[in-house]
Amino acid sequence: MSTIDVQAAVFTGPNQPLEIQQLTLPAEPGPNEVLVRLAASGVCHSDLHALDGEWETPAPLVLGHEGAGVVAAVGSEVSDLEVGDHVILSWTPSCQKCEFCVSGNPVLCQLANETAYRHVFFDGKPRLSDGERDVKSFLAVGSFGDHAMVPASAAIRIRKDAPLAQAALVGCAVTTGIGAVVNTAKVEPGSTVLVVGCGGVGLNVVQGARLAGAKQIIVADVSAEKLELGRTFGATHTVNSREVDLVEAVRELTGGRGVDYAFEAIGLPFTIEACYEAIRRGGTAVVVGQVADGVKISIDPFVMSDQEKKLIGCNYGSTRMSIDFPKIVDLYMEGKVDLDSMVTDRIRLEDVNEAFAQMRRGTGIRSVIEY
Ligand SMILES: NC(=O)c1ccc[n+]([C@@H]2O[C@H](COP(=O)([O-])OP(=O)(O)OC[C@H]3O[C@@H](n4cnc5c(N)ncnc54)[C@H](O)[C@@H]3O)[C@@H](O)[C@H]2O)c1
Ligand SMILES: [Zn+2]
Ligand SMILES: [Zn+2]
Known part of the structure; x- marks a missing residue:
């Protein structure tokens, strides 16, 4: 079987820096798979959860799940993608057959839950190898590599005139944030909204709330820099929750009533509890x-x-990837969604550990690896 070389950042165990290694992938995709030459990958906090050992994650594994690139080869049964297509990768492939996929909730796909969420393909196997061992791909994507094999349903075609560094972010943070507002919560125009955490995901919740016509968008963070960014993405009020009590501040800003919607975009128990306290009856x-x-x-x-x-919970902005990814890219190209300001650092694959250090420090929005 012929193979292609892949330069990738490999997770070898919790709290170890990612190692740049040469791996291989089969040159021929499986019947329902596509080979993608990555153009760009964002670095998301979910990768950091794995790296920091907060989520049990098998090693060796190629991290990264927020990618975009160009189709390099298609499997024999793939009819809707061609070599040269520009695609955004989805970290939830859809089997298109289970009750969740068929009823329009592909983020809950049964088969993806059993396979991709364990970092293997639909047949239960990984695709990458280091010559001696199989190497898994994070969420069956593994975008911290210059090539990725993915299930065909995880490669969503987009227009060719959109820049791929910005498009990569639609593969996770942007879709999750905007989708949380528009699809999961279905925020109505004129609503009052609280967003706790102004990182890559939270700022896109802010952006989604603006698109949905929220009249008041309160952002909370412990970083003054992030709060300022919140304003540039559409926040009307800021709360530094290191300095003041978050729930009291929200009550004050809403005339004692509480907000209609609160979104927690950090992943901490006490901020989730604060969001619940900060909403109105x-x-x-x-x-x-x-x-x-x-x-x-x-x-x-x-x-x-x-x-x-x-x-309520939100997985991947309750998105339907094949509908929402191209739609969000269109909104960006029309100037209605800001992706340019999200890309605060453009880095090489070799610099990925520094991007995680920056994320731990809480500076910048998204580091994007360009291949
Ligand atoms: N539900 C989903 O489908 C989904 C998808 C993607 C990411 N996520 C999760 O969303 C979370 C955010 O991801 P991200 O990439 O935006 O992270 P990020 O690191 O870019 O942003 C986190 C933000 O939270 C702020 N923060 C940290 N501690 C705080 C505190 N105590 N109070 C207030 N603010 C605080 C930081 O300053 C930073 O601005 C992560 O837990 C990630 O795993 C969920
Ligand atoms: Zn992510
Ligand atoms: Zn399914």
């Missing part, structure tokens, strides 16, 4: 941030029933 708190394995939250179920307060 009948309001909705949305958990977008993802916690470390085993973390639990505490909420008062009496308040939940008595005040009809809702707590």
